[in-house]
Amino acid sequence: xxxxxxxxxxxxxxxxxxxxxxxxxxxxxxxxxxxxxxxxxxxxxxxxxxxxxxxxxxxxxxxxxxxxxxxxxxxxxxxxxxxxxxxxxxxxxxxxxxxxxxxxxxxxxxxxx
Amino acid sequence: xxxxxxxxxxxxxxxxxxxxxxxxxxxxxxxxxxxxxxxxxxxxxxxxxxxxxxxxxxxxxxxxxxxxxxxxxxxxxxxxxxxxxxxxxxxxxxxxxxxxxxxxxxxxxxxxxxxxxxxxxxxxxxxxxxxxxxxxxxxxxxxxxxxxxxxxxxxxxxxxxxxxxxxxxxxxxxxxxxxxxxxxxxxxxxxxxxxxxxxxxxxxxxxxxxxxxxxxxxxxxxxxxxxxxxxxxxxxxxxxxxxxxxxxxxxxxxxxxxxxxxxxxxxxxxxxxxxxxxxx
Numbered sequence: 001x002x003x004x005x006x007x008x009x010x011x012x013x014x015x016x017x018x019x020x021x022x023x024x025x026x027x028x029x030x031x032x033x034x035x036x037x038x039x040x041x042x043x044x045x046x047x048x049x050x051x052x053x054x055x056x057x058x059x060x061x062x063x064x065x066x067x068x069x070x071x072x073x074x075x076x077x078x079x080x081x082x083x084x085x086x087x088x089x090x091x092x093x094x095x096x097x098x099x100x101x102x103x104x105x106x107x108x109x110x111x112x113x
Numbered sequence: 114x115x116x117x118x119x120x121x122x123x124x125x126x127x128x129x130x131x132x133x134x135x136x137x138x139x140x141x142x143x144x145x146x147x148x149x150x151x152x153x154x155x156x157x158x159x160x161x162x163x164x165x166x167x168x169x170x171x172x173x174x175x176x177x178x179x180x181x182x183x184x185x186x187x188x189x190x191x192x193x194x195x196x197x198x199x200x201x202x203x204x205x206x207x208x209x210x211x212x213x214x215x216x217x218x219x220x221x222x223x224x225x226x227x228x229x230x231x232x233x234x235x236x237x238x239x240x241x242x243x244x245x246x247x248x249x250x251x252x253x254x255x256x257x258x259x260x261x262x263x264x265x266x267x268x269x270x271x272x273x274x275x276x277x278x279x280x281x282x283x284x285x286x287x288x289x290x291x292x293x294x295x296x297x298x299x300x301x302x303x304x305x306x307x308x309x310x311x312x313x314x315x316x317x318x319x320x321x322x323x324x325x326x327x328x329x330x331x332x333x334x335x336x337x338x339x340x341x342x343x344x345x346x347x348x349x350x351x352x353x354x355x356x357x358x359x360x361x362x363x364x365x366x367x368x369x370x371x372x373x374x375x376x377x378x379x380x381x382x383x384x385x386x387x388x389x390x391x392x393x
Contacts, residue, residue, distance in 0.1 A: 017196075017199065074308030100312060106310075111352075113266065
């Protein structure tokens with residue numbers, strides 16, 4: 001359930017320029033708003049959701065290795081990491097190498113939802 | 114009666130589109146040549162519609178509602194999503210559909226076939242469809258019936274279902290009452306990884322898999338392909354390798370005949386698939 005929610009968050013951040021910009025500007029505020037959206041569901045595909053404390057901490061810290069280890073969908077995770085971190089936090093080459101290093105200790109976690 | 118005039122399987126790597134549209138970097142000359150070869154081949158076939166098997170990457174479909182197989186039957190469709198434009202320079206455009214053929218592939222008045230397809234009357238194609246179309250038919254002037262397969266959100270259908278899908282599509286196309294020259298296109302990868310420890314290695318994450326995969330296509334070995342592409346084996350090849358399964362659909366749609374062209378073209382993005390089956 002929660003693995004899905006991490007995927008859903010990454011998906012919602014990456015799919016619109018507005019969401020991405022506000023996530024990058026103030027991640028904590030974005031997540032507060034995202035969690036509150038889940039309390040006002042608009043059918044049939046409600047926005048927002050709930051993360052565990054560990055998931056939220058990993059998202060706020062841009063800890064892609066931790067999200068990978070939790071079983072985040074690798075494709076969604078890579079899109080999310082690139083959109084969030086490049087170019088403001090690091091260049092693409094730095095992200096590629098740091099992502100690889102942070103994922104390597106975890107092998108291939110089950111990412112089925 | 115409709116007829117399949119050709120079957121093609123190609124890469125849809127969007128970095129290829131980003132890399133090649135402004136000119137050909139020397140190390141991608143073989144890829145550009147293969148796309149040119151395929152484009153000329155397609156033009157010579159004079160297809161009137163393309164039945165295309167590809168896998169949305171969470172642009173249109175998300176895990177809130179994830180169909181295993183879905184057919185689009187809209188008269189026209191959006192193609193290219195805003196985040197693909199941001200990431201790859203892939204501009205949003207429109208592609209014509211073929212609702213009559215789409216409805217026929219679903220089964221007609223009843224959903225009465227061995228495939229309980231989902232359907233969409235407003236599909237929005239992502240790069241898995243658009244990149245091959247831009248390379249094969251740059252004018253985007255041939256209607257498309259999109260067949261979506263879930264290769265990105267486990268559980269993914271087993272390989273035998275992808276083979277059965279190809280056989281089904283071949284039979285269903287043959288039974289379409291109107292005359293149509295149909296090109297079947299599959300979109301996918303060989304060994305490929307994204308978002309994992311082996312991404313962007315500068316070479317294939319599993320050359321041995323690639324060699325076998327190309328040989329299944331070249332030899333027309335449906336059974337060998339199906340027997341060797343479990344979820345776990347594909348994960349060993351790379352955590353984005355599941356879309357190779359779309360080429361098993363192509364192989365079966367071509368009646369299991371050997372591909373006349375089968376290559377995993379070496380690049381810094383891995384070995385990129387190019388397959389072609391001739392039907393005459």
